[in-house]
Amino acid sequence: MNSNNLLLEIKNLKVSIEDNIILDDLNLKIQKGEIHAIMGPNGSGKSTFSKVVAGHPAYSILGGDILFKGDSIIELSPEERSHLGIFLAFQYPIEIPGVSNEDFLRLSYNAKQRFFNQPEVDPIEFLGIVTTKMQLVNMSPQFLNRNVNEGFSGGEKKRNEILQMILLDSDICILDETDSGLDIDALKVISNGINNFMTKEKGIILITHYQRLLDYINPTYVHVMQNGKIVKTGSSELAKELEDKGYQWLNTD
Amino acid sequence: MINQSNKVINNSLTKLVNKSYQYGFSTNIEKDIIEKGLNEQTIKLISSKKNEPPFLLKFRLKAYKKWQTMNEPEWAHLKFPTIDFQSIVYYSAPKSQKKLKDLSEVDSELLKTFEKLGISLNEQKRLANVAIDIVFDSVSIGTTFQKELSEYGIIFASISEAIQDYPEMIEKYIGSVVPIGDNYFSALNSAVFTDGSFCYIPENVKSPIDLSTYFRINDQTSGQFERTLIIADKNSQVNYLEGCTAPQYDTNQLHAAIVELVALDNAVIKYSTVQNWYAGNEYGKGGIYNFVTKRGLCIGNNAQISWTQVETGSAITWKYPSCLLIGENSQGEFYSVALTNNYQQADTGTKMLHIGKSSRSRIISKGISAGNSKNSYRGLVQMTDKALNARNYSQCDSLLIGNCSNANTFPIISVQNSTTRIEHEASTSKIGEEQIFYFLQRGISLEKAIELMISGFCKEVFKKLPLEFAAEADKLLSLKLEGSVG
Numbered sequence: 001m002n003s004n005n006l007l008l009e010i011k012n013l014k015v016s017i018e019d020n021i022i023l024d025d026l027n028l029k030i031q032k033g034e035i036h037a038i039m040g041p042n043g044s045g046k047s048t049f050s051k052v053v054a055g056h057p058a059y060s061i062l063g064g065d066i067l068f069k070g071d072s073i074i075e076l077s078p079e080e081r082s083h084l085g086i087f088l089a090f091q092y093p094i095e096i097p098g099v100s101n102e103d104f105l106r107l108s109y110n111a112k113q114r115f116f117n118q119p120e121v122d123p124i125e126f127l128g129i130v131t132t133k134m135q136l137v138n139m140s141p142q143f144l145n146r147n148v149n150e151g152f153s154g155g156e157k158k159r160n161e162i163l164q165m166i167l168l169d170s171d172i173c174i175l176d177e178t179d180s181g182l183d184i185d186a187l188k189v190i191s192n193g194i195n196n197f198m199t200k201e202k203g204i205i206l207i208t209h210y211q212r213l214l215d216y217i218n219p220t221y222v223h224v225m226q227n228g229k230i231v232k233t234g235s236s237e238l239a240k241e242l243e244d245k246g247y248q249w250l251n252t253d
Numbered sequence: 254m255i256n257q258s259n260k261v262i263n264n265s266l267t268k269l270v271n272k273s274y275q276y277g278f279s280t281n282i283e284k285d286i287i288e289k290g291l292n293e294q295t296i297k298l299i300s301s302k303k304n305e306p307p308f309l310l311k312f313r314l315k316a317y318k319k320w321q322t323m324n325e326p327e328w329a330h331l332k333f334p335t336i337d338f339q340s341i342v343y344y345s346a347p348k349s350q351k352k353l354k355d356l357s358e359v360d361s362e363l364l365k366t367f368e369k370l371g372i373s374l375n376e377q378k379r380l381a382n383v384a385i386d387i388v389f390d391s392v393s394i395g396t397t398f399q400k401e402l403s404e405y406g407i408i409f410a411s412i413s414e415a416i417q418d419y420p421e422m423i424e425k426y427i428g429s430v431v432p433i434g435d436n437y438f439s440a441l442n443s444a445v446f447t448d449g450s451f452c453y454i455p456e457n458v459k460s461p462i463d464l465s466t467y468f469r470i471n472d473q474t475s476g477q478f479e480r481t482l483i484i485a486d487k488n489s490q491v492n493y494l495e496g497c498t499a500p501q502y503d504t505n506q507l508h509a510a511i512v513e514l515v516a517l518d519n520a521v522i523k524y525s526t527v528q529n530w531y532a533g534n535e536y537g538k539g540g541i542y543n544f545v546t547k548r549g550l551c552i553g554n555n556a557q558i559s560w561t562q563v564e565t566g567s568a569i570t571w572k573y574p575s576c577l578l579i580g581e582n583s584q585g586e587f588y589s590v591a592l593t594n595n596y597q598q599a600d601t602g603t604k605m606l607h608i609g610k611s612s613r614s615r616i617i618s619k620g621i622s623a624g625n626s627k628n629s630y631r632g633l634v635q636m637t638d639k640a641l642n643a644r645n646y647s648q649c650d651s652l653l654i655g656n657c658s659n660a661n662t663f664p665i666i667s668v669q670n671s672t673t674r675i676e677h678e679a680s681t682s683k684i685g686e687e688q689i690f691y692f693l694q695r696g697i698s699l700e701k702a703i704e705l706m707i708s709g710f711c712k713e714v715f716k717k718l719p720l721e722f723a724a725e726a727d728k729l730l731s732l733k734l735e736g737s738v739g
Contacts, residue, residue: 054694058686078693087694094691097682098709104695107705111696147709164695 005032006070007172007203008053008086013064015052015228022048024228026064030172033200037214037239038207040225041247046207047091049225050174054088055081068172083115087170089161091177091207096148101160104148105130109167133166137193155186162193173197174205179213191216211243224250276529286475287344293317296444299344303413303447306420309427316433316443323437326571329600330629330661333505333542333569341507343445345475346389386411386450386466388479393448398462406455409464412480415451422453426482430513430550430577438509438544438571442478446511449479454489454520463719465494468510476507483513485520487553492719495526505533505568509544518553518580523561525718530566537596537625540568547574551583551609559586561717564601573631575604578612578643585614588714593626593658602631602663607640607673616647619711622658629661636673643673652710653683682710 008030015023022045030036038046052059053066055078065072073081096104102123109129110120121129131141137159149157158178165173175194179187194217198204206213214222214236222238223230224247232238232250242249287298296317300310325336384398386409393411402409408419416423433443450466466481485491495512508530514522524547533540543566549558560574576585587603605614614634622628634645651660662679684706692702708715 051690054690056690078690079696079698082694082696090691090694094688096688096691096706096709098712099705103705104697107697107701108695111698115696168695 006030007032007068008205009065009067009070010049010053011065011067013052013066014062015048015059016062017048017059021062022059022228023052026225026229028223028230030203030205032203034220035198035204035206035217037219037222037236038205038225038230039209039222039239039242044225045228046225047176048228050088050176050205050207053081053174054078054086079111082168082170083112085171087165087168087173089158089165089173089175089178091180093149093152093157093161095150095152097150099148100144101146101148102127102130102144105144105164105167108164112168130163130167133163136166136196137162138189139163154181155183158182158186158190159193162190162197166193166197171201172203172205174207176207177209178206179208179210187213188216211239214239226250276531285344285346286342289342290339291341291343291445295343299445299447302344303416305416306424308420308424309416312428312433313444316440317445319434320437320440320444323434323440325437329571329631330627330663331569331571331598331600333598336507336542338441342475343478344447346447384409384462384464386464388448388450388466388468388477393450396450402460402462402464405458405461407458407460408451408453410451412446412449412451412482415482419451419453422484423451423482426484426513426515427480428513430515430548431511431546436546439511439546442480442509442511442546445476446478446480449481449510450483451481452483452491452493454483454485454491456486457488458486459490460492463492463494465496467496468508476509478508479510481510481512482515483522483524484515485517485522485556487518487520489517490521491523493522493524494719495524496529505540505542507542507544508567510546512545512547512574514547514549514558516549516551516553516556516558516583519555520553521557521559522549523559524549524574525561527563528566528570532566532597533568533595535595535624537568540597541566542569543567543572544569545572547572549574549576549585551576551578551580551585551612553583554580554609555582555584556580557584557586559584559588559717560603561586561588561714562590562601563714563718564589564591564599567599568597570597570599570601572601573603575606576614577606577608578614578640579608581609581611583609583612585612586717587614587616587618588717589618590621590711590714591619591628591630592621593623593628595624595626597624597626599627600629600631602629602633604633605635605645607634607636607643607645609640609643611642611644612640613643614645616645616649617713618647618649618662619714620649620651620660620662621654621707621710622651622660623654625657627659627661629663631663633665633667634675635666636668636670636675638669641670641672645673645675647675647677648713649677649679650710651679651681652707653681 006029010026010028013023013026040046061074066074068084106126113120139159149160178190219236222234222236224232287295296313300313384402386393386396393413396410399409431439433440452464454460483493514524516522530541530543551558558576564570574587578585585605591599591601593599603616616632618630620628620630630649636643649662653660660681664677666675689702
């Protein structure tokens with residue numbers, strides 16, 4: 001495959017927090033047009049992986065590299081990574097009292113516009129842009145006037161994450177357990193949002209515990225992470241097998 | 254309309270991004286000083302320098318006697334070394350104190366000082382929709398728009414001028430809201446106050462422009478003891494603004510002020526403060542000790558007094574703008590944002606004393622503590638037996654930034670009749686690393702993130718500020734917090 005198609009490359013990544021090694025010799029390549037699912041038991045390092053790619057300051061990179069479209073990003077600030085096109089849908093979207101969702105979304109949108117020397121949009125123009133996107137995830141416009149994630153139900157928070165993903169139109173999106181805590185209807189809405197968003201130019205990493213998300217989104221690869229590295233890679237069949245046999249099955253392999 | 258607050262904002266943005274306190278310079282100017290130390294002689298000298306009528310000297314000496322019998326209050330949640338009252342200069346005035354006919358006669362060094370502070374005293378300033386009385390160390394150096402205001406019958410002058418021109422009004426009202434012996438610092442102020450502002454709004458007049466005082470402490474050893482007296486006659490209205498700055502010294506200076514407001518029947522007084530005294534450096538050295546007694550008397554029926562304060566400066570803040578609600582249906586309000594960073598300490602809040610029937614009060618207090626600072630809300634809501642059907646609503650919110658800051662609330666509610674209604678809400682929250690990271694991941698910068706969260710937290714108070722103050726306050730808080738998160 002042409003290396004120009006490579007979106008994200010994780011090379012021998014070793015990461016610690018407070019002297020505990022969380023990721024150890026992690027390797028992963030995401031090409032344009034691919035959806036990768038990462039599964040694995042609790043504490044295997046999946047969420048750490050997503051935060052490290054996004055540049056969370058609490059983690060130290062001890063070795064290895066993260067390349068985005070061929071360039072190392074480990075020295076870049078979280079906001080630069082965001083502008084370049086890396087998006088993280090949080091497992092637990094943060095509540096921000098006193099800040100309206102509308103202001104938050106507009107600032108975020110305009111920050112990216114500014115980064116690419118594009119004109120910033122005014123609040124009225126933005127309202128038009130955002131309401132069309134909200135329809136894609138079945139969100140009513142009243143969510144714009146509420147404070148960011150404050151008092152949102154679990155499903156509303158996750159839809160708000162997908163809305164931001166669509167709005168920022170990032171190239172590589174990491175969805176950290178976006179399916180957890182969703183009822184079946186919400187899961188369908190969110191899966192639809194993700195499927196519509198996906199193009200052959202983008203890449204998506206789905207971190208999940210459950211095979212059921214993969215009933216709606218068809219991954220190119222399924223990886224299993226254990227003790228901070230990827231121990232097994234396969235097709236979507238692997239997810240079904242894990243669902244039946246559990247992670248213990250891998251250790252007895 | 255262009256106003257000087259916009260200018261302040263521009264100044265703070267352009268030249269002062271790298272400086273934590275932009276007003277820290279001092280002005281070299283020839284001064285007329287009374288030797289430091291406090292005794293009866295000092296007080297007599299102040300009084301004679303100001304050519305005061307005998308009643309005022311009597312008032313001062315009585316206050317001094319009272320003060321000598323009192324002790325410094327120790328109940329506040331504040332720690333600081335004992336103040337040596339004998340090492341303070343009680344009178345420091347720029348020389349050439351002949352009465353100025355015109356602001357263009359103000360010393361050019363002083364004019365430059367205020368230009369630097371973003372306050373223009375020259376004619377251009379007339380674009381600004383605000384009249385200013387400027388107090389520099391111990392004296393007022395000028396008041397703008399006096400003539401225009403007098404056409405409405407509004408008296409706006411330094412208190413020294415008012416003592417000369419309207420002694421009977423001063424004699425009637427001075428000490429009527431904050432009695433001499435009210436507290437240790439009010440007694441001290443009553444003995445040694447040197448200047449301040451005076452304002453009288455006649456019956457049925459709504460002040461056409463906002464009035465304001467700008468306080469500047471320049472001298473390293475002088476204390477500032479000013480006194481403001483505002484009287485709003487029946488059916489009158491006035492908005493009053495107050496700003497303060499001081500140079501950056503590594504010693505502490507004392508500021509002990511009194512503000513007295515009197516609102517007669519149906520009068521409305523809105524008093525807003527943006528306090529930005531020098532707060533000391535990041536290790537807690539230097540800064541102003543700010544001990545202020547502010548009180549409003551709603552003596553008339555339907556009278557309204559509203560205090561809005563944004564307290565960001567001073568090493569120590571000890572301040573409880575209060576309302577005595579005597580008139581029926583009278584209304585008191587207190588909206589406060591107090592921000593402390595580094596080693597600042599603030600003990601601030603309000604007292605609402607309900608006496609009039611159906612009197613109402615509202616308290617919204619927002620405390621933000623960062624660094625190693627201590628920030629306390631202290632409030633008293635008292636419903637006396639006469640205050641039938643009185644109501645109070647209080648809301649005290651604290652926001653912590655970082656792991657070493659400290660927030661406290663000490664609300665006291667005292668009720669002596671069963672027809673009142675009192676509500677009290679309180680909350681404590683924290684700006685955490687995860688919230689910041691959420692903003693950053695969405696491409697929003699740290700500075701913007703903090704600004705958004707702080708202004709969201711303070712929204713209810715900021716919307717009470719006059720427009721020109723609100724933007725400044727917003728900016729000021731973000732500047733003050735720079736580097737305290739992340």
